[in-house]
Amino acid sequence: MNRFEEKTVVSEKIFEGKIISLRVDDVELPDGKRAKRELVDHPGxxxxxxxxxxxxxxxxxxxxxxxxxxxxxxxxxxxxxxxxxxxxxxxxxxxxxxxxxxxxxxxxxxxxxxxxxxxxxxxxxxxxxxxxxxxxxxxxxxxxxxxxxxxxxxxxxxxxxxxxxxxxxxxxxxxxxxxxx
Known part of the structure; x- marks a missing residue:
C-alpha cells in the first residue's frame, strides 16, 4: 500500500461528454480525514x-x-x-x-x-x-x-x-x- 494513497469512499459522475467526463470523489486521506477531489477522466x-x-x-x-x-x-x-x-x-x-x-x-x-x-x-x-x-x-x-x-x-x-x-x-x-x- 502506498503511504500517500487516498481511498475513494464515494464517486459521483457529474458530466459525460464526447471526450471527457467529470467526477467528484470523496476520499479518505492517509491521516483518516476526508476530502473532495474534482477529477477529469480522459481516454488518453x-x-x-x-x-x-x-x-x-x-x-x-x-x-x-x-x-x-x-x-x-x-x-x-x-x-x-x-x-x-x-x-x-x-x-x-x-x-x-x-x-x-x-x-x-x-x-x-x-x-x-x-x-x-x-x-x-x-x-x-x-x-x-x-x-x-x-x-x-x-x-x-x-x-x-x-x-x-x-x-x-x-x-x-x-x-x-x-x-x-x-x-x-x-x-x-x-x-x-x-x-x-
Whole structure:
C-alpha cells in the first residue's frame, strides 16, 4: 500500500461528454480525514515527434479554445476506444500533416495534468517521412497550419510562447538530443 494513497469512499459522475467526463470523489486521506477531489477522466492521447530527413521538426498550429489562442504543437490526438496507440499515432500524423513514416517507434508516456486529470499521452518518434498522395481527412472541426522548422526555430517559439504546451517542449528537448547523433 502506498503511504500517500487516498481511498475513494464515494464517486459521483457529474458530466459525460464526447471526450471527457467529470467526477467528484470523496476520499479518505492517509491521516483518516476526508476530502473532495474534482477529477477529469480522459481516454488518453498520442503525440508524434516527426523529424524530416533534413532534420526539421514537423509542427502544426491550431486554435485551442481552452487557452483562447492558437499555439504551435507536435501532431497529436485522442485515442479512439479500442484503438492501438501506434495506430492512433500514425493516423494523427497522416491526418494532421499528410506524412507517413518509414521509421516509427514508441518513446514514452506521461501524465499531462496529474493534479486533476488521468490523461496519459503516449509519445512516438517518426523519421523517414514521406508525403502521402491522398491523406486521410482530419476532424471536420479542426483547422491546422503545417510548419517545418529547425530545432533553433522551435526553441525561439518556446521563448516567445508560440509553443506553449508541455508535450511539444518535451519533444523539442528529445529531438535536439536525437539530431546531435
Amino acid at each position: 492521447a498520442v503525440a508524434v515527434i516527426a523529424i524530416t530527413d533534413d532534420g526539421k521538426l514537423v509542427l502544426v498550429e491550431q486554435y485551442r479554445k481552452a487557452l483562447n489562442r492558437s499555439i504551435i504543437e507536435i501532431p497529436a490526438g485522442k485515442i479512439e476506444p479500442g484503438e492501438d496507440i501506434a495506430i492512433t499515432a500514425l493516423r494523427e500524423l497522416e491526418e494532421e500533416t499528410g506524412y507517413g513514416a518509414n521509421k516509427f517507434e514508441y518513446l514514452q508516456s506521461f501524465a499531462t495534468s496529474p493534479g486533476f486529470a488521468n490523461e496519459i499521452i503516449h509519445i512516438f518518434v517518426a523519421q523517414g517521412l514521406y508525403k502521402i498522395d491522398k491523406p486521410a481527412a482530419g476532424d471536420e472541426d479542426e483547422f491546422i497550419q503545417l510548419y517545418e522548422c529547425t530545432i533553433e526555430e522551435a526553441e525561439e517559439m518556446v521563448q516567445d510562447q508560440r509553443i506553449y504546451d508541455a508535450k511539444t517542449a518535451f519533444a523539442i528537448l528529445h529531438a535536439k538530443k536525437l539530431l546531435k547523433h
